[in-house]
Amino acid sequence: xxxxxxxxxxxxxxxxxxxxxxxxxxxxxxxxxxxxxxxxxxxxxxxxxxxxxxxxxxxxxxxxxxxxxxxxxxxxxxxxxxxxxxxxxxxxxxxxxxxxxxxxxxxxxxxxxxxxxxxxxxxxxxxxxxxxxxxxxxxxxxxxxxxxxxxxxxxxxxxxxxxxxxxxxxxxxxxxxxxxxxxxxxxxxxxxxxxxxxxxxxxxxxxxxxxxxxxxxxxxxxxxxxxxxxxxxxxxxxxxxxxxxxxxxxxxxxxxxxxxxxxxxxxxxxxxxxxxxxxxxxxxxxxxxxxxxxxxxxxxxxxxxxxxxxxxxxxxxxxxxxxxx
Amino acid sequence: xxxxxxxxxxxxxxxxxxxxxxxxxxxxxxxxxxxxxxxxxxxxxxxxxxxxxxxxxxxxxxxxxxxxxxxxxxxxxxxxxxxxxxxxxxxxxxxxxxxxxxxxxxxxxxxxxxxxxxxxxxxxxxxxxxxxxxxxxxxxxxxxxxxxxxxxxxxxxxxxxxxxxxxxxxxxxxxxxxxxxxxxxxxxxxxxxxxxxxxxxxxxxxxxxxxxxxxxxxxxxxxxxxxxxxxxxxxxxxxxxxxxxxxxxxxxxxxxxxxxxxxxxxxxxxxxxxxxxxxxxxxxxxxxxxxxxxxxxxxxxxxxxxxxxxxxxxxxxxxxxxx
Numbered sequence: 001x002x003x004x005x006x007x008x009x010x011x012x013x014x015x016x017x018x019x020x021x022x023x024x025x026x027x028x029x030x031x032x033x034x035x036x037x038x039x040x041x042x043x044x045x046x047x048x049x050x051x052x053x054x055x056x057x058x059x060x061x062x063x064x065x066x067x068x069x070x071x072x073x074x075x076x077x078x079x080x081x082x083x084x085x086x087x088x089x090x091x092x093x094x095x096x097x098x099x100x101x102x103x104x105x106x107x108x109x110x111x112x113x114x115x116x117x118x119x120x121x122x123x124x125x126x127x128x129x130x131x132x133x134x135x136x137x138x139x140x141x142x143x144x145x146x147x148x149x150x151x152x153x154x155x156x157x158x159x160x161x162x163x164x165x166x167x168x169x170x171x172x173x174x175x176x177x178x179x180x181x182x183x184x185x186x187x188x189x190x191x192x193x194x195x196x197x198x199x200x201x202x203x204x205x206x207x208x209x210x211x212x213x214x215x216x217x218x219x220x221x222x223x224x225x226x227x228x229x230x231x232x233x234x235x236x237x238x239x240x241x242x243x244x245x246x247x248x249x250x251x252x253x254x255x256x257x258x259x260x261x262x263x264x265x266x267x268x269x270x271x272x273x274x275x276x277x278x279x280x281x282x283x284x285x286x287x288x289x290x291x292x293x294x295x296x297x298x299x300x301x302x303x304x305x306x307x308x309x310x311x312x313x314x315x316x317x318x319x320x321x322x323x324x325x
Numbered sequence: 326x327x328x329x330x331x332x333x334x335x336x337x338x339x340x341x342x343x344x345x346x347x348x349x350x351x352x353x354x355x356x357x358x359x360x361x362x363x364x365x366x367x368x369x370x371x372x373x374x375x376x377x378x379x380x381x382x383x384x385x386x387x388x389x390x391x392x393x394x395x396x397x398x399x400x401x402x403x404x405x406x407x408x409x410x411x412x413x414x415x416x417x418x419x420x421x422x423x424x425x426x427x428x429x430x431x432x433x434x435x436x437x438x439x440x441x442x443x444x445x446x447x448x449x450x451x452x453x454x455x456x457x458x459x460x461x462x463x464x465x466x467x468x469x470x471x472x473x474x475x476x477x478x479x480x481x482x483x484x485x486x487x488x489x490x491x492x493x494x495x496x497x498x499x500x501x502x503x504x505x506x507x508x509x510x511x512x513x514x515x516x517x518x519x520x521x522x523x524x525x526x527x528x529x530x531x532x533x534x535x536x537x538x539x540x541x542x543x544x545x546x547x548x549x550x551x552x553x554x555x556x557x558x559x560x561x562x563x564x565x566x567x568x569x570x571x572x573x574x575x576x577x578x579x580x581x582x583x584x585x586x587x588x589x590x591x592x593x594x595x596x597x598x599x600x601x602x603x604x605x606x607x608x609x610x611x612x613x614x615x616x617x618x619x620x621x622x623x624x625x626x627x628x629x630x631x632x633x634x635x636x637x638x639x640x641x642x643x644x645x646x647x648x
Contacts, residue, residue, distance in 0.1 A: 050511035051482075157600050158367075187366035187538065192582035192594035199591050214511060221584035222591065244586050258516040260541030262583060264564040272520050273513040274465075276481045 003077070004038040005175060005208050006062065011035045011071035013054070013061050017281060029281050031057040033232035034071070036307075039176065044202065044209040046223030046240065048216050048255070050277050054232040055212045059178045062210065063097050064088055076175065093123060096169040100181035102161035106153040112139075112164055113149030119171040138167040142197060159190035163197065170201060178210045183218060195222055216259055220244055225313075228252045231288040232280050234307060238314040248310055248321040251289050287318065295320055327354035328532050329378070329500060333392035336370075336377045339385075345604045346390070347373040349556045352631070353549075355500065360526070360533040362547035362564070364540060364579075368601060370556040371536045375502050378534075379419055380409045396500070415445040418493030422505035424485035428477040434461075435473030438492055447496040460491040464521060483514035490521065497529055504536045519546055540583060544568055549637065552576050555601055555612040558631060562638030572640040574617045574648065611643070619648055 013032040031054040039045045049055045061068045064080060072081045080091055099105035106115055116135045120126050126134060136146045142163040153161055162182060169177050179198065183191040199222060201207060213219045219226055220240045227237040228251065236249040247253050254273040275292045278284055284291050290300040299319050307317040316322075336348040348370040355361045363371045376382050377389055380401060394401040397416065401409065413419075421427040429437055438457045442448040448456045454473065461469035464487040477485055486506065493501055503522065507515035523546065526533055535546055543550055543564065550567040552560045552575065560573040571577045581595025588594075599616040608614055610625040617624065621644065629643040642648075 050513060159600070188540070188579060189366060189582050189597035190600075192584070193596045193598075195584065196593055196596060199593070216512070217584045217586050220586060220590065221588060221594070224590070240590050254513060256586070258512040259586065260515070260519070260539060260545045262540040262544045262568065262580065262585065264544040264568050266544075270516060272516050274517070276483055276514070277511075 002040050005041045005076060006039040006210075007074040008038070008062065009036045009072045009074075011058065011061060011073065012069050013057050013066055014069045027281055030232050030283065031280055032061060032068070033280070035229075035232075035234055037227055037234065037237070039208050039210060041175070041208055042202070042206045043225070044211050044223045046219035046226040047210060047212045047229060048214060048219045048226060049229035050214060052277050052280065053229045054280065055229050056180050058229070059097070059180050059210055059212050063095050063178050064091065065097075089122070093172040094175045096172070096174040096177050098162075098165050098169045098177060098179045098182045101185055102158065102165045103153065105165055106161060108153055111150055111152055115153075115164065116149070116167055116171060119168065123172060125172075134171070138171055141170070141201070142167045157190075158186050159193060162186060162194050166194075166197065166201070170205065170207075173205065174207070176208045176210065178212070180212045181214070182211075184213060184215070191218070198222060216255055228255065231278060231283055233288065233317065235289065235318070236316045237307075242314055246314075248314070248316045249318050250293050250295050250320075254294075328357040328396065329355040329534075330395040331374070331378065331392070332395070334374065334377060334389070334394060335391040336373050336382065336387065337390040338383075338387050342605055347556055347604060348377060350392070351553070351556075351558055352392075353551045353558070353561060355532050355534060357499065357532055358526075358530050359549060360535055360547045361549045361551065362535045362537065362543040363551045363553060364537060364543050365553035366538055366601065368555075368604070369553040371553050372504055374553075375419070375504050375534065375536055378502060379413060379417065380404070381413075411445075414441045414498075415447070415496045416498055417500045417502060418496070418498040420486075420489050420493045420501065420503040420506045422508050424482060424489050424509065425477065427489050428485060430477055433474055433476055434480070434488055438473070438488065438495060441492060442495045445496045457495075460495055461488070463525070464488075464491045465517070466491075482510055483517065486510060486514075486518055487521070490518070490525075494525060494529070498531055500532045500534065501526070502534045502536070505538070506535075507542065508537070508539070515542075522546070540579065552579075555607065556604060557612060558641060559613065560640045561631075562634070562636075566638040570638070572634055572638070572645045572648070573613075573642050574619050575613050578616075619644055
């Protein structure tokens with residue numbers, strides 16, 4: 001068995017909710033509430049869930065943009081959970097992020113050349129001439145003309161800007177890239193260009209991805225394994241084929257059923273999930289999914305389920321799907 | 326005669342760099358009770374088409390430069406504003422993409438919901454609150470009486486979109502225009518909203534124009550489909566024509582580029598190379614020419630017009646017979 005590149009155990013990120021006259025925090029937003037996962041070298045772990053399920057927060061904790069409140073993150077054999085800002089800088093070479101909105105994540109006042117050179121300057125790598133050489137290489141890798149270096153982000157389309165964001169992320173030859181909804185803001189014909197690029201880069205450079213998105217079809221396409229999140233917890237995880245063909249958790253099943261299928265012959269009658277995602281500030285007792293679950297029973301209201309192995313590599317967190325003891 | 330007949334519609338915007346024709350020679354019909362989808366990518370003119378029908382183009386920049394929009398016995402392009410006010414909201418309802426911007430944050434749900442009903446006298450002032458509560462109940466909002474006194478920020482995104490739908494339906498319109506009604510919502514909420522629109526349509530017998538970039542939504546909800554590209558209709562036909570027998574290279578490219586749940590993971594997706602041309606420097610010939618894998622020199626010379634393939638299936642491509 002290969003050793004994982006990333007190992008997350010019992011990760012929690014509880015944001016204090018300030019309220020009252022003295023802004024004291026008595027309650028917490030449990031955005032990420034006990035998540036464990038692994039990513040192997042060269043592997044893509046897809047993370048899906050609806051807005052507010054904590055998937056972006058989890059990604060940001062792993063990139064150590066947030067300081068998690070509990071749990072551990074071990075990257076390449078080293079515990080990075082409590083690294084200080086100064087100690088984090090070398091880590092940034094190995095873990096990079098691609099964000100959803102390339103317009104907001106690229107500095108509008110810098111040229112593309114400046115943006116792509118900055119990682120090298122921060123890490124004190126290369127001479128100025130070498131840096132410009134690297135920028136030209138990066139632009140070539142992501143399929144942009146070399147003259148783009150002297151232009152500004154607004155001069156590019158959404159898809160091209162996302163290519164710039166990807167070029168910046170791969171500049172320092174990272175081992176892990178956290179892609180937070182990298183194609184959600186793009187049109188379908190552009191979306192497939194970016195997905196192909198991400199897959200090619202992975203094959204060429206042996207990258208690992210944590211691929212965060214709300215679109216299960218997209219996630220399934222790029223991922224080796226998929227984890228489904230609901231209200232701060234992973235409720236099912238399996239390899240991407242299994243999650244689509246043999247999902248067990250009622251939430252995963254309804255998530256798959258809810259996807260509109262681009263085939264007019266399949267006029268399916270689906271079980272539409274009622275209600276909204278509850279607030280992570282005051283999650284329901286027992287299983288967090290029980291108020292919306294079509295199969296909820298008494299035990300679901302009383303006892304929170306834990307993630308248990310259903311079969312080889314397939315884990316689920318639901319009282320109704322555990323194998324008999 | 327169809328309920329709505331859009332013919333050779335052209336809509337222009339005055340910009341600093343010159344006049345931009347965002348919708349150019351767009352024609353389609355909507356039969357009573359039917360659902361017509363308009364699909365295309367950002368900037369293809371699908372929302373501008375909707376705003377033209379509603380006569381809600383941003384003023385003074387936007388104007389309808391040509392063509393006609395026949396709805397029942399009126400040509401909407403020539404109606405005066407007061408006459409249009411009688412149709413808008415009463416005969417044609419509209420659902421916008423962003424439920425937060427479509428609702429006024431400083432008015433209660435009740436006030437916004439009853440405004441149209443009172444204006445169009447769909448309901449007397451005494452019964453209007455009860456009618457509004459019934460509507461909220463109908464669109465699946467729990468405890469509607471309490472919600473009527475609440476403000477938009479107190480509702481979730483899905484609930485807000487239900488309110489917007491309730492507003493659009495408050496006067497029982499004959500036509501509902503839904504502009505990306507579920508794009509801002511999560512998939513499970515999207516499924517709820519699409520189901521709701523379908524149920525209400527069956528119940529009230531209204532026609533729906535569904536504007537979206539999501540081919541899945543189109544396949545699930547529509548009878549007829551109009552595929553738009555750079556301001557023009559690229560292809561139109563029944564939903565089966567479009568998905569089973571796509572004739573335009575753009576439609577084919579779109580269908581190939583979406584990852585489906587049954588495609589092989591990490592396989593290469595189809596792509597449409599390049600980008601949509603800017604509306605200020607459109608090519609003289611076919612607008613898809615710079616991205617088309619089947620392009621021949623003749624494509625750059627003359628813009629193809631919509632040619633009938635069979636029945637209602639038409640395509641704007643000069644090479645469709647050879648492809």
